[in-house]
Amino acid sequence: MRKIFGMIVSMVLSVLVFAQVNINTDALKQQVQTAAGSAEEQAYKKVREEFKKRIADIPFAYNSAELPLKDPKYQVMGYDVDSFMKQVLIPALSQAINALPTGRKVVIEGHANAVGPEEPQDGKRGNKALSQARAEAVLEYILRNSKLERSKFVIRAAGSSKPLSGVDPTSVKNCRVSLDIE
Numbered sequence: 585m586r587k588i589f590g591m592i593v594s595m596v597l598s599v600l601v602f603a604q605v606n607i608n609t610d611a612l613k614q615q616v617q618t619a620a621g622s623a624e625e626q627a628y629k630k631v632r633e634e635f636k637k638r639i640a641d642i643p644f645a646y647n648s649a650e651l652p653l654k655d656p657k658y659q660v661m662g663y664d665v666d667s668f669m670k671q672v673l674i675p676a677l678s679q680a681i682n683a684l685p686t687g688r689k690v691v692i693e694g695h696a697n698a699v700g701p702e703e704p705q706d707g708k709r710g711n712k713a714l715s716q717a718r719a720e721a722v723l724e725y726i727l728r729n730s731k732l733e734r735s736k737f738v739i740r741a742a743g744s745s746k747p748l749s750g751v752d753p754t755s756v757k758n759c760r761v762s763l764d765i766e
């Protein structure tokens with residue numbers, strides 16, 4: 585009887601120790617996952633911050649979706665648009681995309697000024713379609729001049745809904761494409 589009682593006590597203690605180990609293991613797994621998620625989020629924030637410091641919006645002429653590559657009227661950070669995209673933007677994109685956590689993408693968002701209709705009307709294509717065409721023009725240029733993959737990008741068309749802060753919504757300065765990381 586004592587042997588049976590001893591075996592039962594031993595089994596109960598083993599179960600309790602095993603249960604405690606499992607509880608601790610589960611808690612440890614949760615802590616590791618939380619820390620990994622936090623580290624990934626911090627890495628994302630750092631990549632995004634560095635990317636935004638290195639780039640600027642790409643300007644477009646009024647009512648045009650054609651990149652003004654060599655037009656001296658359109659300068660970005662002291663470069664013509666073509667030089668900016670090749671020497672600054674594409675290297676910044678490559679570096680950011682290589683450092684991004686899985687699932688994050690670069691957003692290419694086209695914009696228009698608040699002149700004309702937002703949607704197609706009276707033979708005009710509308711600001712939404714124009715801003716979409718601008719974003720697509722920038723993406724096509726990037727893909728033609730780099731080894732970056734289309735799957736790393738998302739295109740958005742803002743139309744005239746997101747004018748630059750402190751700028752008249754009808755200003756040609758709002759005819760642009762912006763880039764960000766989502």
